[in-house]
Amino acid sequence: MSAFIEPIVGRYVHVEIDGETNRIYFEENGSGIPLVCLHTAGSDARQWRHLLVDEEFTKHFRVIAFDMPWHGKSNPPDSGYGTEYKLTTASYTATIRAFCKALDLDRPVVMGCSIGGRIVLNLAIDHAKEFRALIGLEAADFQQPWYDTAWLNRPDVHGGEVCAALVSGLIAPQGPEVARNETLWGYKQGGPGIFKGDLYFYRVDGDLRGRTASINVRDCPLYLLTGEYDFSCTPEDTLRTAASIKGAEATVMEALGHFPMSENPAQFRRYIAPVLDDIRARSGA
Amino acid sequence: MSVSTEQRSKGPPVAFTDAAVIDAFRRIPDHLARDAVLMARGRLLDVDCLLGPTVQPFHVAIRAGAIVDITPAPVLMRSSRFSYLASPQAWAAYWQPMPPAGWHDLLSLTKRGEATLSGDLHPFIAHLQYFKDVLALPRRHGFGGAA
Numbered sequence: 001m002s003a004f005i006e007p008i009v010g011r012y013v014h015v016e017i018d019g020e021t022n023r024i025y026f027e028e029n030g031s032g033i034p035l036v037c038l039h040t041a042g043s044d045a046r047q048w049r050h051l052l053v054d055e056e057f058t059k060h061f062r063v064i065a066f067d068m069p070w071h072g073k074s075n076p077p078d079s080g081y082g083t084e085y086k087l088t089t090a091s092y093t094a095t096i097r098a099f100c101k102a103l104d105l106d107r108p109v110v111m112g113c114s115i116g117g118r119i120v121l122n123l124a125i126d127h128a129k130e131f132r133a134l135i136g137l138e139a140a141d142f143q144q145p146w147y148d149t150a151w152l153n154r155p156d157v158h159g160g161e162v163c164a165a166l167v168s169g170l171i172a173p174q175g176p177e178v179a180r181n182e183t184l185w186g187y188k189q190g191g192p193g194i195f196k197g198d199l200y201f202y203r204v205d206g207d208l209r210g211r212t213a214s215i216n217v218r219d220c221p222l223y224l225l226t227g228e229y230d231f232s233c234t235p236e237d238t239l240r241t242a243a244s245i246k247g248a249e250a251t252v253m254e255a256l257g258h259f260p261m262s263e264n265p266a267q268f269r270r271y272i273a274p275v276l277d278d279i280r281a282r283s284g285a
Numbered sequence: 286m287s288v289s290t291e292q293r294s295k296g297p298p299v300a301f302t303d304a305a306v307i308d309a310f311r312r313i314p315d316h317l318a319r320d321a322v323l324m325a326r327g328r329l330l331d332v333d334c335l336l337g338p339t340v341q342p343f344h345v346a347i348r349a350g351a352i353v354d355i356t357p358a359p360v361l362m363r364s365s366r367f368s369y370l371a372s373p374q375a376w377a378a379y380w381q382p383m384p385p386a387g388w389h390d391l392l393s394l395t396k397r398g399e400a401t402l403s404g405d406l407h408p409f410i411a412h413l414q415y416f417k418d419v420l421a422l423p424r425r426h427g428f429g430g431a432a
Contacts, residue, residue: 146396157411165413169390173383228386231393 008052010073015102017069017077017095024099025073026066030058033132033283034108035276036100037065038116040138040259041087041202042163042195043186044072047113050265056273060280061109066099068092070194085197088205092119097127109279111135111272114233114258115202117224121241125211128220133279135223135272138230138258140237141208141244149203153193160188163195170258172229175267183262217247221282223275224248227256249275298385301377307341309380309423314352316422324350327415332408335368336420342370350415367404369416375399379421380428391417 010027027045029052037048045065052063067074070085096119100108109132112120117139124134147166153159164187171180187195215222222245226238235252242250253260253271260268317323327350335358337343344363346354356363371379371394378388387393394400402409409416 144396146392151406151410156407162410162413165417166392168414168417169392172386173389229389231387231390231396234387 006049006053007058008049012073013099013102015095015098017098018091020077020079022069022077022095023075024066024069024102026064026099026103027052028062028064029053030061030063032060032062033279034100034103034105035061035063036096036105036108036110037063037261038096038110038112038119039065039068039071039186040114040116041198042071042167042190043183044068044189046072046186047183047259047262049262050268051261051272054269057276061276064103064105064108068095070191070197076191085191085193086205087115087198087201089119089122089201092201092206093122093126096123097130100130107132109133109135111137112139113137113261114139115198115206117233118202118206118208120222121208121212121215122206124215124217124220124222124245125208128216131220132283133221133223135225135275136238137260138226138233138238139224140226140233140241141210141212143233143237145203146232149196149199152196152199159192159195160190163187163190167258170230170232171263172227172255172257174255175257175264179263179265183259186262212241212244215245215248217245221279222248223278224250225253225260225271225275226251227253227258227260229255229257232258298378298388299374299381301373303338303340303373305429306338306373306376309428310337310341310343310376311355312426313419313422314355316426317352317419320422323415323418326350327412327419330408330412330415332366333364334404334408335365335370337370338373338376339370340373342368352419365404367402367406367409369400369402369409369420371400376423377428380423382424384424391420 008027008029012023012025015022015024039045039047044067048065070076117136120134120136164184224238224242226235242248255267331348333346335342336345342358344356344358375394395402
């Protein structure tokens with residue numbers, strides 16, 4: 001066989017979350033320190049495909065990316081059909097912890113982007129000792145809304161088109177066109193109301209202002225990295241958040257926007273490689 | 286906290302004149318007429334709207350994705366469904382080949398207070414990428430800024 005086959009392996013794991021079994025799709029590659037990656041609101045784990053095949057990173061890390069329930073290849077739980085999907089701080093936190101437990105991961109690193117970045121702050125606040133390190137991309141305790149999410153799910157506006165068009169401006173202009181298109185494709189494929197439901201966590205339920213000062217990075221190192229072109233979670237939002245956390249590392253990434261790992265993987269690599277090296281050094285791996 | 290960032294642009298990033306911005310805006314219908322892909326994306330759009338620089342808005346009539354009329358405002362008792370108006374410095378920055386951060390999207394401009402969006406937003410939102418790309422056309426056609 002001469003075809004190129006990527007080393008990523010995709011499987012389903014059955015995870016009990018809030019008393020119900022969820023069939024969660026995840027992809028992984030590599031061995032070593034478990035590194036769990038969280039996708040952005042309204043998209044899925046394909047955003048991490050470049051990190052998943054990075055030959056250097058996967059020598060030292062077991063990189064794992066899963067589709068949140070209701071996203072990508074993880075269907076809604078059986079009881080979810082016909083209901084309005086709303087992600088909350090509690091349900092998001094429970095999902096991540098249950099997934100890590102189901103795979104029996106030993107103090108994994110969790111790296112999340114956007115809503116994934118917000119929730120790692122909550123993990124740092126409430127569950128730091130379960131994790132080896134936490135990485136928040138495009139993460140802040142809060143950011144100012146810039147559009148009305150009611151537009152994301154209504155019969156007279158195409159949901160896929162509007163979700164992609166809204167977030168298209170969050171991508172930095174320097175990235176490759178194909179990576180931009182692929183990033184937006186994920187938004188065009190989301191289920192109805194899912195992006196909006198994720199943003200319930202981001203906009204309403206997950207305001208962490210006033211809570212981040214309790215984060216103790218000695219329990220778990222925390223790295224925050226935000227793209228300069230992200231006008232949703234701005235660099236100022238991240239720097240403000242980092243300033244409230246003693247010992248947190250904050251970096252503004254040039255020529256990147258809200259989707260660093262998928263919109264410009266090579267540029268993102270420049271910034272994430274030293275972070276992963278640091279985590280390895282701290283772990284003695 | 287450690288911050289590793291090089292100096293980022295804060296203010297109006299490019300040189301421009303109001304006249305150059307107004308002239309570039311007036312040329313958008315011609316650029317659009319030569320872009321079959323963009324026209325096709327707007328094929329279901331018919332709307333009269335108010336677009337352009339705050340110093341000289343234009344009444345824009347769009348039919349089947351083509352701009353069939355662009356007339357400087359005000360026009361006595363002319364209606365418009367929605368308006369998107371931005372400062373001249375915002376258009377000048379938005380039209381740069383590599384627009385600076387925060388000046389690179391129609392909605393980053395509204396968020397930073399350089400543009401306003403008002404009226405019945407349905408046609409704008411339902412064709413959001415179309416409007417972003419139509420209003421960015423001077424970028425692809427060599428906006429000069431201070432010409």
